Amino acid sequence: MAESFGRQKSEKEKAGSMTATNRLPVWFIPHGGGPCFFMDPPAKAPNAWKAMEAYLRGIPAAVGQQRPRAILIISGHWQENRPTVTAAANPPLIYDYFGFPPHTYDLRYPSPGDPELAAEVIARLKAAGIDSGEDLSRGFDHGVFIPLLLLYPDADIPVVQLSMVHPLDPARHIAIGRALAPLRDEGVLIIGSGLSFHNLQNFYGADRRVLAVAETFDAWLTKAVTNADPAARDAALAAWDQAPGARISQPYEDHLIPLMVAAGAAGADQGVRDYSDHVFGAPISGYRFG
Template sequence: MKMPTLFVPHGGGPCFFMDPDGGPPDPMWRPMQDYLAGLIASLAERPRAILLISGHWEENLVTVHTGNGQPLLYDYYGFPEHTYRLRWDAPGAPDVALRAKSLVEAAGFAVGQESERGWDHGVFVPMKVAVPDADIPLAQMSLRKDLDPADHIAIGRALAPLRDEGVLIVGSGMSFHNLRARGPQVTAIADEWDRALTDAVTDPDPARRADRVTAWDMLPHAHFSHPREEHLLPLMIALGAGGDSPAAVDYRGEVLGWIVSGYRFG
């Protein structure tokens, strides 16, 4: 069974785990949490492993992580003390990481490798919701620091064979990510951006779709929605790995006044 590829919103910091007693999150975050909680059940087949690309890891070269991600990297600030003791103890997937490295190198890209970095919150926060038993092995791959959209789409294309090998490719970011712009005054702007992005991502023509998403910064309110585009680039890899299939909108909701979408390819 060929796996789809996903671009999912990973929330804000440890937003789903703010209650020290394990209670539900702020109601604002609950629809996103429910979406993430249903991801694995929504697949036709349970993946044997996950390859995740997070908006919180950049290197000069695309880099694969061959370790198990422990201890976690709590790369958020100013949250309650208990959120720095969260656990997500899934095994690593070094075989998937090395297979991804080989595929991307075969496409002409230099690829780094490391095993010491912990999984950042773009990994463990959404995955703790999606895979609460931590029983699916996971490998992480970095973005490249230049954030070149066309190259990241090409890197995604190179990874596509993993979909036939039981690997779920997940881009973890946010479709809108302007931390200084919050509240209802932002919603109309975020909505216009989101509709334009969704129209580009769901374009039925594969070449035109890639061109339109590569030129994301020409869409309305692009640089307002992403003053820096690291949280959008995981979408490029998911799109590339999705092949000829246009995206379906998997999630659309509002948090912090932002309209936020998640997409599924294939």
């Protein structure tokens, strides 16, 4: 019988969706600064991106033995008036960074898209009362292809990108993630891609006073994400801008909102901080659910 969400499941997928043991985790990952992992390291901080790179490369092992059939990723670099998915069979790349070495504009990530998954995302959002749409021409921005070059460098897993929604209401994005949570039981790896600290004026050579406040926000964010009560977690994240240091760490929250989608998709799974480092003095965290 045809599924109501746009495609037929294989018997293997149906069996997998019945057991939580086959449920894939959800991540909120840092994607660095532009093509930082594919450049010569900065002379003043040669190890600045090394720990983050190692973390991203280690995620496939942390996923476990079940290989994702597809990746659904939400980047801090795409906003629309409603949730929108890339629906092309072979999306191009968008080199939306500026002033970097010429070779970084020759990076390639020829992962196929997944029009069937895109249709399923739209159908699940519709079932939750959330209007959404598709984009047949948009490609993957650097918040997608840069980290995926480290996670799955062979580019052999289909990828669909989901936009954020303007204005960036955190509760709305938690609800979007909640509607898409069942995809985890169907072999879809859901990733939020951003940065837990994104004050660009104070990133490179950050002011010590800013960094002290950023540490306070990072501690608050980790406490919120790792709360064992999912309702309390979601309530805290929905009010993130009331946290100490919030607007210093995130003057504009585009790089934090992907975390809200990840938290919504987490359901009852408790979050853990599986990455913590300081890049140019700024605290950066990554989180896993499940």
